[in-house]
Amino acid sequence: MSAASSAASSGAVLGIVIVFLVQQFGWVPLTSIVTSVIYFAVAAIVGGVVFGLAARAARRRGAKPVA
């Protein structure tokens, strides 16, 4: 498992956990299963993409030769 995919999976799980947390704080109701699945999917995709892109950017920056 590469570091980038590990970061992406961490971001996806983080998104799902944040949706649960937001429900606990009363900002979002998880009532209907369809709505809940949409919330979870969007949060997981956004978290995974953000962390995956961040890892890729960090890798690119790390590969840049130092002058």
Added chain:
Amino acid sequence: MRRARSSATRPRLGILLAILLAGFAVTGPLFTSVGAQAHAMPSHGAATPAVAAVVGATVTWNGNNVSSAGSPSSALSISKGQTALVVFTFSEGLASYITNATLQVTYLGIVLTTSRAAPHVVGGPPVTAEAQINWSFGPLYDALEGVFQFTASLQTSSGSNAWSESFYVFAKAPYLLESGAPVVLLVLTVAELYWGLSAIREARKEARPPAAGAGAPPTGAPATQAPSTPPMTPDSGSGTPPPPAGPGGPS
């Protein structure tokens, strides 16, 4: 090394999430209804407009009309240890037609529980029929909090809904951290942030070329040539020189 530890903790995190979800599913039926029978039952959907117009019921939650809590932002609230008195009021002429007043709690599309109460006629004026349910979160309050959708409905003897209305209730804790679920979720959030940022740092490290002089030489460096050996020269002292033929030789 760190990456290996990070990937090794991944299944553990999945197990934590699974336990959390299973906890919701298992403790769901623990929703208690004081003075009302609680049974899980399938939802029957919304009432038809014609019947709903005839029934014309109102439901109050501790004296507040639930029609004002139709969205999560305007949710009614309940605190730990508090019991909410839910009163269904409808036309007295329908008392024989309506056999049950029910209150359902929905979470993730699942009806967690249904509390029922039989209606009775209340003296007026005006004479009306009403049903009362004393509802509290009970022990589940120690596990979770948040916004939940409630559905109040009136049912006929055939089990079909004559009227229903949905509203939202926010189960509050003083610092929003009294229940167990937010604490677990906060810990998970911090852990996931740490793991994610560690993986990003690891990605940067794994792309960085190793420092010069440490380990193998970098690729692309010119290959060192083996020292060339000088051509072999004949050793002058090794052989014996031929004897010169001189004039003073033996005659």
